[in-house]
Amino acid sequence: MQLPDPRLLDELRAAAGADAVLSREEELFVYECDALTHHTGRPAAVVLPHSSDEVVAIVRACARAGVPFVARGAGTGLSGGAVALGGGVVIECARMNRVLEIDPVDRVAVVQPGVVNADLSKAAAADGLFFAPDPSSQQACTVGGNVAENSGGPHTLKYGSTTGHVLALELVLADGERLRLGSRAGGDPGYDLVGAVVGSEGTLGVVTEATVRLTPLPEAVETLLAVFPDVVSACRAVAAVIRSGLVPAALEIVDQRTIAAVEASVYAAGLPLDAGAVLIAELDGAAVALARQVERVRALASSSGASRVEVARDAAERQRFWRARKGAFGAMGRMAPDLYVHDAVVPRSKLPEVLEEICAIGDRYGLKLSNVFHAGDGNLHPNISFDRRDADEMKRVLAAGAEILALCVRAGGVISGEHGIGTEKQDFMPLLFTPDDLDAMRRLRAAFDPGRRCNPGKVFPTTRFCVESNPKARGYERVSFDA
Numbered sequence: 001m002q003l004p005d006p007r008l009l010d011e012l013r014a015a016a017g018a019d020a021v022l023s024r025e026e027e028l029f030v031y032e033c034d035a036l037t038h039h040t041g042r043p044a045a046v047v048l049p050h051s052s053d054e055v056v057a058i059v060r061a062c063a064r065a066g067v068p069f070v071a072r073g074a075g076t077g078l079s080g081g082a083v084a085l086g087g088g089v090v091i092e093c094a095r096m097n098r099v100l101e102i103d104p105v106d107r108v109a110v111v112q113p114g115v116v117n118a119d120l121s122k123a124a125a126a127d128g129l130f131f132a133p134d135p136s137s138q139q140a141c142t143v144g145g146n147v148a149e150n151s152g153g154p155h156t157l158k159y160g161s162t163t164g165h166v167l168a169l170e171l172v173l174a175d176g177e178r179l180r181l182g183s184r185a186g187g188d189p190g191y192d193l194v195g196a197v198v199g200s201e202g203t204l205g206v207v208t209e210a211t212v213r214l215t216p217l218p219e220a221v222e223t224l225l226a227v228f229p230d231v232v233s234a235c236r237a238v239a240a241v242i243r244s245g246l247v248p249a250a251l252e253i254v255d256q257r258t259i260a261a262v263e264a265s266v267y268a269a270g271l272p273l274d275a276g277a278v279l280i281a282e283l284d285g286a287a288v289a290l291a292r293q294v295e296r297v298r299a300l301a302s303s304s305g306a307s308r309v310e311v312a313r314d315a316a317e318r319q320r321f322w323r324a325r326k327g328a329f330g331a332m333g334r335m336a337p338d339l340y341v342h343d344a345v346v347p348r349s350k351l352p353e354v355l356e357e358i359c360a361i362g363d364r365y366g367l368k369l370s371n372v373f374h375a376g377d378g379n380l381h382p383n384i385s386f387d388r389r390d391a392d393e394m395k396r397v398l399a400a401g402a403e404i405l406a407l408c409v410r411a412g413g414v415i416s417g418e419h420g421i422g423t424e425k426q427d428f429m430p431l432l433f434t435p436d437d438l439d440a441m442r443r444l445r446a447a448f449d450p451g452r453r454c455n456p457g458k459v460f461p462t463t464r465f466c467v468e469s470n471p472k473a474r475g476y477e478r479v480s481f482d483a
């Protein structure tokens with residue numbers, strides 16, 4: 001794509017420095033997708049600012065040229081959010097990677113948006129603190145991306161998703177205006193504008209600074225690995241643990257296909273290959289309370305059908321269990337060239353029946369479908385391994401995905417737990433929201449970005465759907481294109 005205004009590249013260089021602007025074909029190729037590899041769009045240019053001032057100058061240059069832009073962190077997003085559709089400028093925040101302040105009394109950190117999630121927790125550990133949102137991509141993904149996607153992770157069950165950990169934001173709007181939202185002290189009166197920005201997928205502005213809550217590291221942690229004959233009995237154990245009143249830090253299920261992929265990969269953790277599923281349960285808190293809780297979880301897992309329950313003896317063993325879980329998506333690279341990581345939520349009481357139906361959908365379409373998921377939150381990740389060069393398989397992958405989402409909504413769930421909508425699910429929004437709901441969201445968006453130059457083409461449906469009067473009812477039918 002040609003830049004609409006040839007002076008824009010020069011203005012971008014003036015804004016952020018000559019070495020901060022990428023515009024050659026081979027450089028732009030790297031930015032044509034995020035981790036949803038079958039949704040692509042080549043940007044016209046990529047700029048890597050170091051500071052908020054540079055972001056303001058970049059955004060103003062885009063405004064003068066009438067060019068849209070999209071903020072990007074590490075590009076680990078799984079819903080196509082960080083892709084510049086139809087050209088436009090990518091504002092890559094990787095160089096804005098400084099932890100500006102850690103205050104152990106206020107228990108906050110002030111960071112630039114390109115700080116890597118795991119690096120923030122490492123920096124806070126000296127003060128006995130950590131940043132609780134822990135996506136499985138935490139070694140790479142950035143705080144800016146976490147804020148934009150309202151990311152979760154295995155420990156969301158106890159600590160909540162990113163929105164509960166963001167106190168204040170600096171946001172650069174599409175016209176270059178710089179806003180400060182929220183306060184370090186929290187509990188801001190008035191409209192919750194920080195809450196509006198968290199999860200807005202880069203459509204309201206560029207987050208250039210975040211003040212986030214830090215959480216005390218727990219005194220003790222215990223991690224259990226329970227082996228089950230099938231996923232349904234593992235789900236039964238999750239229900240039993242939650243019903244017992246315990247509040248585990250994490251309850252994660254890994255199914256048989258995923259175990260096979262993990263054990264054949266560098267993430268191998270010694271999981272039993274004949275298991276139908278394993279449940280990783282983590283408990284944290286005061287050391288004195290944990291021994292009893294471990295025994296309760298062990299008993300509940302056993303009475304739900306676990307053939308074996310191991311308790312990690314030390315930190316190395318705990319990391320081994322987690323390596324299997326957090327490396328699962330990477331390990332699936334062995335199964336096929338492409339992986340479609342789905343993300344939907346159902347009430348956890350519905351997990352067994354929904355999972356059974358999801359597996360039946362995968363079988364019906366002749367697909368390799370595996371499951372590794374945040375069971376405690378009912379947050380499913382049905383993963384489809386496929387080869388996008390096979391057009392017929394690609395069609396079946398998309399059709400199965402659509403059925404899975406409709407199924408989850410019918411079960412009382414939602415179409416994304418943590419990966420966002422992006423371009424992946426925008427046309428499924430009418431499953432959850434009425435036209436009036438969507439108009440209200442559009443008006444909120446317009447208050448921040450009336451010209452729709454900030455990450456356009458995401459979140460909102462591109463297609464008009466004929467949804468039955470209750471959009472949660474039965475599904476949808478695509479009837480016409482709505483530009």
Ligand SMILES: Cc1cc2nc3c(=O)[nH]c(=O)nc-3n(C[C@H](O)[C@H](O)[C@H](O)COP(=O)(O)OP(=O)(O)OC[C@H]3O[C@@H](n4cnc5c(N)ncnc54)[C@H](O)[C@@H]3O)c2cc1C
Nearest residue numbers: 073074075076077081136142144145148151152202207418
């Ligand atoms: C292996 C793997 C495991 C994952 N596990 C999890 C998980 O457990 N939980 C989970 O929630 N997600 C998970 N994800 C998805 C992804 O890592 C998260 O969504 C993450 O927060 C994205 O961060 P990022 O820096 O890569 O953002 P990007 O992918 O670069 O961007 C994501 C979105 O954020 C916007 N954005 C980025 N930076 C800014 C900014 N400064 N200002 C405004 N908008 C911005 C972009 O425009 C885009 O819409 C996983 C992904 C992978 C590949």
